[in-house]
Amino acid sequence: xxxxxxxxxxxxxxxxLSGGLISQGVETGENxxxxxxxxxxGGHTExxxxxxxxxxxxxxxxxxxxxxxxxxxxxxxxxRVVFHTGWADDFFRFYPxxxxxxxxxxxxxxxxVSLFHYEKGDRGFSFRLDESLDMRIDTTKDMPxxxxxxxxxxxxxxxxxxxxxxxxYARRIARxxxxxxxxxxxxxSGALAEIVYNAVPVFVRHAKTHPATKxxxxxxxxxxxxxxxxxxxxxxxxxxxxIGGRLGVISFHSLEDRIVKNFFxxxxxDCICPPSAPVCVCRGRRLGRLITPKPVSASEAELIxxxxxxxxxxxxxxxxxxxx
Ligand SMILES: C[S@@+](CC[C@H](N)C(=O)[O-])C[C@H]1O[C@@H](n2cnc3c(N)ncnc32)[C@H](O)[C@@H]1O
Numbered sequence: 001x002x003x004x005x006x007x008x009x010x011x012x013x014x015x016x017l018s019g020g021l022i023s024q025g026v027e028t029g030e031n032x033x034x035x036x037x038x039x040x041x042g043g044h045t046e047x048x049x050x051x052x053x054x055x056x057x058x059x060x061x062x063x064x065x066x067x068x069x070x071x072x073x074x075x076x077x078x079x080r081v082v083f084h085t086g087w088a089d090d091f092f093r094f095y096p097x098x099x100x101x102x103x104x105x106x107x108x109x110x111x112x113v114s115l116f117h118y119e120k121g122d123r124g125f126s127f128r129l130d131e132s133l134d135m136r137i138d139t140t141k142d143m144p145x146x147x148x149x150x151x152x153x154x155x156x157x158x159x160x161x162x163x164x165x166x167x168x169y170a171r172r173i174a175r176x177x178x179x180x181x182x183x184x185x186x187x188x189s190g191a192l193a194e195i196v197y198n199a200v201p202v203f204v205r206h207a208k209t210h211p212a213t214k215x216x217x218x219x220x221x222x223x224x225x226x227x228x229x230x231x232x233x234x235x236x237x238x239x240x241x242x243i244g245g246r247l248g249v250i251s252f253h254s255l256e257d258r259i260v261k262n263f264f265x266x267x268x269x270d271c272i273c274p275p276s277a278p279v280c281v282c283r284g285r286r287l288g289r290l291i292t293p294k295p296v297s298a299s300e301a302e303l304i305x306x307x308x309x310x311x312x313x314x315x316x317x318x319x320x321x322x323x324x
Contacts (some may be wrong), residue, residue, distance in 0.1 A: 001073055005115040007043030008250060008309040012296045014051055016316040017106045017248045019291065031056060034106040037088035037237060040114040042070030048106075049077045057081040058104075060088045062138040062224075066116055087138070089229050092236035103242035109233065110250040113137065113220065115308065125220060127212040130190030135223045145223050146187045154178045164218035164227060164255070172199045173215055192216075217253070227255060234263045238288070241319045246291060248316045257295065257313050264290060264317045287323055291316040 007013075032055050036045045039059035048055055057080060061067050064085045074081050084091060088109065118126040123134035124145060135145040143151075152160070154174045161170035176199035177186065186192050196212040197205055204211050221227055238247055251257040267288035273280050295313035302309050 003041050003043070003069070003073065003116075004119045005041050005043055006306045006308075007047060008110070008306065008312040009296060009298060009302070009314050010044070010047055012314055013044060013108065013248060013250070014047060016291055016296065016314065017108060017246050018048075018052070019246065019318075031102070032105045033058065033102045034108070035091075035104040035237075035240070036060065036108050037091070037233070038108070038110045039070050039083070040066055040110065041116055042073045044108055044110060045070070045081065046074060049074070049080060055080070056102075058084060060084045060086060060091050062087045063117075064138075064140075065121075066114060069116065087229070089233040089236055092233065092240045095236070095240040097239075103245065104240060105242055105245040107237050107241055107245070107247045108250075109237065109248070111230070111256055112226070112252045124189035124192075125216070127189055127193035127196075127210055127216050130188055133187055133189050133192060135220045137224050142223065142225075145219050146185065148219070148223060149177060149186050149192070150181060160222045161215060161218045164221040165214035165253075166255070167214040167218060169200045169204070169211075175199070189216075192219075227259070230256060230259050231263065234260065238263075238267060238317070238319065239323070243319055243322055246316055246318050248314060250312050250314050252311045252313075257315075260315050261295075264288065264315055267317060285321045285323075287319065287321050288317040289320050291318055 032052070034045075034048050034055050034057045036057060036059045039045060039061040042059060045057050045059050049057060059067070059070055059074070059081055061070070062085070067083050067085050071083055113125060117123065122131055123136065123139070124131040125135055133144065133146040133149070136142055157174035157177055158170045161167040161173060167173065173196050176195050180186060180195045186195065192215070193210070193212040196215045200211045234249070241247055249260045251260055268286055268290045270286055271280050292315050295315050298306070298309035298312055
């Protein structure tokens with residue numbers, strides 16, 4: 001089967017997330033539930049299903065096309081895996097508490113998009129290909145990137161480029177986009193890449209990374225609301241986890257990682273009352289225990305084998321207390 005994406009930090013993810021599993025006796029036959037909130041082509045799920053013979057999985061992805069790929073890839077695991085097309089934030093938000101439904105012992109969120117999207121998505125995720133500028137993960141809802149580019153003011157474009165990608169040349173690029181769209185709509189990834197290329201200073205055009213890299217990242221994040229979704233996704237996933245269960249998050253840029261780091265830090269605090277509170281009202285209970293006080297990055301060997309792993313950071317937290 002033709003798979004585009006190689007799962008990042010495979011051994012590290014298995015190791016840090018399965019601490020819970022092994023201690024809970026999965027190897028001896030107990031059923032355990034793993035929710036892969038960002039299934040993609042099913043790379044991580046395949047690893048977990050192969051390594052833990054009694055594990056069951058719910059695989060979630062907002063992109064119906066990629067769920068079909070994972071479904072084929074994971075056929076051999078039969079009923080041990082069920083698929084759900086939708087946003088993981090919605091899935092966890094509506095995960096029934098106290099319904100007798102098995103609570104997940106492991107949740108993985110491997111954020112962003114997959115190599116599948118860049119190479120086979122046909123939705124303008126890559127500046128290397130000339131495709132229709134869509135960039136939606138869930139193509140059934142919301143606004144494609146071309147419509148967003150047509151509707152934003154220059155100031156809004158600047159703010160998206162700064163906020164979602166810390167783009168140094170945000171002003172120049174936003175100006176070039178607004179000027180270009182006066183002549184014709186920007187409907188293709190090739191056209192956008194060229195506008196950005198011509199907007200940045202000459203010495204940046206020949207740098208190691210393509211000058212449109214951050215613009216494409218910023219636009220994709222805006223189209224899919226990725227940074228806005230993340231805090232709610234983390235809270236809902238952590239809340240769905242059972243006590244002793246582990247949540248692992250793999251992020252790919254500092255903006256995402258900061259949100260994850262802060263969420264984990266707050267969940268692992270002894271007291272979460274604001275400094276101004278005269279007495280502690282949170283009962284001083286830590287909700288979680290940090291399993292990875294520092295983020296885990298790819299080894300030298302993985303960087304050679306799978307270069308996209310270079311910016312991946314894994315953080316894992318264990319749930320120790322249920323917040324009512
Ligand atoms: C980096 S890929 C996952 C790759 C996967 N771990 C593997 O090994 O094949 C991220 C996937 O998550 C999906 N995705 C991103 N954010 C999501 C969310 N909030 N809810 C559901 N799916 C999401 C994307 O469509 C993409 O397929």
